Amino acid sequence: MHVTFLGTSGAIPTTERNTSAVCLRREGERFLFDVGEGTQRQMMRFNTGFDISHVFLTHLHGDHVLGLPGLLQTWDFNERDEALAIHTPSGTKPDVEDLLSVAGTRPSYPVRVDEVSPGAVALRGDEFEVRAFETDHRTTSVGYALVEDDRKGRFDxxxxxxxxxxxxxxxxxxxxxxxxxxxxxxxxxxxxVVGDPRPGRRVVYTGDTRPSKPVERAAENADLLIHDATFADEDAERAPQTGHATARGAAELAARAGVKRLALTHVSSRYGGYAGHLGEQAREAFPEAFVAEDGRELDVPFPDAE
Incomplete structure (x- = not known):
């Protein structure tokens, strides 16, 4: 399993950070989580490939979806014929369909828009699920957890x-x-002659959210948690007002949930080109935290990998 951070900025892009998007590759299949403006150029820049089968939207704020019309049009120009599924929070399907038609044409390939509610399985794949969970933002929103099935025990x-x-x-x-x-x-x-079943991997992507119990439950024992960390300590009062988290708040949640690694993303543009202090503040609560940067790639090993 391989993660590429395509956009790690907050609502406003900077010269160093694009708006929200994460590409996850598992066993040759690629998924996009959020599609901020300019995502397709980031995909070219960081060589993720364009064979995306599913797009998962956490909510419909512009910095998470405005890259979708251009990406769909590019696929059309490239004569895509494979079906695409777009997963979006309950009640937002009409808005997504309006967004897809903003260029005045519909893609020539099949596009399906599915609504998902917290607790629902958005996608059942080959030995894994993508599950939606409740988040706490200023609008209708969900996060997503990719959870692999248990694997066979070791054969003696x-x-x-x-x-x-x-x-x-x-x-x-x-x-x-x-x-x-x-x-x-x-x-x-x-x-x-066969040992106990071995756990698969769990990657959790929150999108924009305040720290909350539902997020903490979804992140329990995750191999990688990708969490909103819009603000540093000095701007902590802004976090609950805007439906976001501080880096420290995300780290405290990660520690309670027992995750293995924490990627901090959705960094406010107010911090310009330097966000190192967010990582420093987070690591005081959770040492395995880091501030994600555009283009960073990360392998997610199995929990029992030696």
């Missing part, structure tokens, strides 16, 4: 051979959860 080959299982197809049957019978009539069960 040495133990299988000790029990007399011959090398070959019976190994695979045991690893797939089937019991096998040996030539002498002995039955070997999977639990004798």
């Amino acid at each position: 080959r040495d133990r299988a051979e000790e029990l007399g299982v011959p090398v070959g197809p019976k190994f695979s049957k045991l690893h797939d959860g089937e019991s096998v019978e040996l030539e002498d009539g002995t039955v070997v069960d999977p639990e004798q």
Whole structure:
């Protein structure tokens, strides 16, 4: 699983930071989370590829969606024929459809707009789900958690051979959860040679939000939490007023949720080209925090990776 930060600024872009967008690649499939203005140029700049199958919108503020019409038009010019699914919070489908038609034409390829509510599964894929969860912003909004299914336990080959299982197809049957019978009539069960299921990965993207209990629950034990960190401590009073978080507030939530890494994003343009102090403030509460920058790439390993 691979994450590329395409836009890490708040509502106003800067020369260093574009508006909100994150590309996530899993097993060859690519997803976009929010599509701020200029996202398609960021995709070119950082070589993410354009074969996006699903777009997930957290809310319809302009800095999260205004890149969508241009991107859809570019796909049309490039003779795309694969279907595209756009996921958006409940009640916003008509607005998204209006946005898609702003250029005066509809794409020639199939485009489906699906509404999602907190707690719903936005997408069920091959051994993973993308789940919507409640966020706390100034408008209708959701966050998204990509959660992989548990994986098979490790197969203990040495133990299988000790029990007399011959090398070959019976190994695979045991690893797939089937019991096998040996030539002498002995039955070997999977639990004798296969360890406990191993957890998959969890990546959580909040979009714009105040820290909240629903976000904390969604982020529990996440391998990567990408959280709103619009403000530094010195502007903390602005965060609840505008439906955003401080870097420290995001870090405190990450610590409570037991996440492994925290990426701080949606950085206010008031901090110009320097946002290092947001990272410093966050790391006082959660050492594994960092301020994401446009173009930063991050691999998300399995929890049990050595």
